[in-house]
Amino acid sequence: MTQSPSGNIHSEQFLQHQLQEVITLLEKQELEKSLVHRDISTTDLIETVLHKQQQTRLQEKFAQLHPADIAAILESLPLDQRQIAWDAIKKDHEGQVLLEVSDAVRQTLISGMAAEELASVASQLNTDEIADIVADIPKRTMLKILRSLNSKERSDLNAILAYSENQVGSLMDFGMITIRDDLNLKAVIAYIRKLGKLPSHTDKLFVVNQYDVVLGILPLQRLLTHRPTLQVADVMVTDFVRFEVTQEAAEVARAFERYDLISAPVVDSAGKLQGRLCIDNILHFVREKSDEELLSQAGVGEEEDLFSSVWKSARNRWGWLLINIVTAFVSTRIIGLFENIILQLVALASLMPIIAAMGGNTGNQTSMLIIRSLALGQITPANVSRMIKKELTLAIINGTFIGLIIGALSLLLYQDLALSGVMATAMFINMLVAVVVGLAIPLVRHKFGRDPAVGTSVILTAITDSMGFFIFLGLASLFLIH
């Protein structure tokens, strides 16, 4: 952190205000440029001077802001203005800002940078921070960066990159302070004073033996509240939470929440200290995962840069739309099978979307609850059958009531008792189908080690739509058409 956050009470208004000021500066710059261009007698020199004036004011503005605030402002600027603003950011801030912006925005910033420039920015970052942005760095530049690292840093970087983004190893940093258990607290305090500054989020020191195996933790609190003559071994906590590099990040995030942790040691399978995990990375992880989940529910591939090119956004949204064309045409073909039946009783065409839509809703309710319970680890072999029984009972109750309501409403509309009977029965059956499918998809995916959330809603809706049309029109052809 090169700059501490503003002392003003933090508010969105503060940020909005800063953003407005930046935009005003940028617009003045554009305006002057265009004035200059219109006046043919002026020279390039004047243009440059004017430009420089605004640029200096922008630089001063950004120099006062926290990198995270600068990142937020950059994310809210259109591409052309973003580039000019980016040029006005002090070189020693650029690394932190690159870390803070979203992946999509980082790509736009990096694409405009020369390899040398990017390499020098990267040199301001810790190895765990370089690992966070490595996916967006071109290969050539990466080689340059690697050459500038020492062997310890290079092996740290390799260590982090060896893990998938869902493993603890990819989230750890190396800002841990380790001590031996035969020191006394006075020596520890002297050691800290010599360091001068502790890495952020240091709430505890890690006590290790000569093989780097973690023996315990020494919270700063204990260091402050115990007599300085005591030994670390007497004061340290030996009953502490530690994580393994290969553990699932989602599971570890829940442990952080459950045990109210700020930092924790990360070890390998032999118990040797590999790194440190802090709450800021966990909070970031939780937020990112929940955003991803929400966006994927709506069929958006990944977080979009608000101002990325239209083509890029289009590609990001096409995957889902194309899948839906396919599933929609399956429904179409099923309805197509029954076109003769519809010609004989056209009310069927009006009523059939209800059966499909209500089935989809019910199924999504069930699958979403199962997905949440699986994520929270609440579903176990011991209780899964009870839960299935409950959902099925619920489906029978809901199917009966919703079936009766829909039957009654269609009776009002068409005064056809047989039609209403078919309507109610089809609704009942499709709601049962929906709940069975809503239970089965996440449970089966989970059993085979897949993420139960991804794509469940698409498959489910495809099935409840086609089945809804098939059941309703099928029943109609059996009982209503002679």
Added chain:
Amino acid sequence: MTQSPSGNIHSEQFLQHQLQEVITLLEKQELEKSLVHRDISTTDLIETVLHKQQQTRLQEKFAQLHPADIAAILESLPLDQRQIAWDAIKKDHEGQVLLEVSDAVRQTLISGMAAEELASVASQLNTDEIADIVADIPKRTMLKILRSLNSKERSDLNAILAYSENQVGSLMDFGMITIRDDLNLKAVIAYIRKLGKLPSHTDKLFVVNQYDVVLGILPLQRLLTHRPTLQVADVMVTDFVRFEVTQEAAEVARAFERYDLISAPVVDSAGKLQGRLCIDNILHFVREKSDEELLSQAGVGEEEDLFSSVWKSARNRWGWLLINIVTAFVSTRIIGLFENIILQLVALASLMPIIAAMGGNTGNQTSMLIIRSLALGQITPANVSRMIKKELTLAIINGTFIGLIIGALSLLLYQDLALSGVMATAMFINMLVAVVVGLAIPLVRHKFGRDPAVGTSVILTAITDSMGFFIFLGLASLFLIH
């Protein structure tokens, strides 16, 4: 915290294993009870003894576990077993466990407790913790609890309860350590040593004047790394983040993330210290909000207890289903207007669901991205028009392509060029409608200070469905039927 988390490397397997052991103990207990019942010669005494044996083993099991782990186990147990397990939890753990379980599960636990018992459990909690569970406590018991508090605690409790759950005030606690700026660091260290123990998440002390106005913060790190003879005033940070009691919790959560905070002072509008906000409450808030959002997307009212009664779950899911019956019937009536047209060209019945479904998907993509951008504060008066322009351009591109694809596919199916033309045009128009509605609903709701996420998907789908049917069948009646 009465018990520190297990020293084992934390894993879900650990929890699953504990759960399995608890279930085994509970089942043994049931089995023995039923054996006892079958054997008529045995007396109540033997039954009681056997029961007591298992209960003791359960108690021992729970005594070794962290309250958060106990809470997770309780959430995974069916209601009858949950009650027995709850009785086996040590009295001095009950408060923490009540705090950790989900709202739905807490209600089942509290409903089985006598007023006296609940009041005594509550007396183990801090005032901010009581505030967290106050919604689930019956009024009578609450009066009992209030009487047991001293006047400071009562006013703290009232302070927290005065804020809505979306305001910072409702998330704060009172575990802050305050010091004056004219002390030297040595005196501060002596003061901390006298306290013996710091509240959890204490990473800084708050420096206040005699009116309780916050002048600065003293991070424990600075306390450790600076010379003990220095004065607090010389070492404290005066450029720090503080929050106001009435600020929006969501905004503050983003500030915690942005500035990597662990704790921060909460002040009133005059700058007077009111409480403290910690990262654990923020993480909990973020997790809860994202779960709520996901569940409400699927039309589930609130987080359900996995084993709550079927009736309770049914009620939780009915709201959305009933709303959907209404919107589905609106679509039905629109199709009903065109039944004559469908009779003349039955292919319309097969094709119309595609137009509706694709419109809904496109609109949801747009609205979800807008909702996320609004939540991140990226949309400002300065850039909103650019963003609208981009989404509309995207809609025209996507509408053209998807329209052409769908037109071509329907040409393959029905070999009717005019029908395909109507199909493509209707798709194009409905995708434009979808994007306009997908932009308008969240932006308008946001403008009027409402949560842009709630219900947007329902309203949107209702509009794209009805409009899809209307546009498609309307165009067909104009151009295809003579």
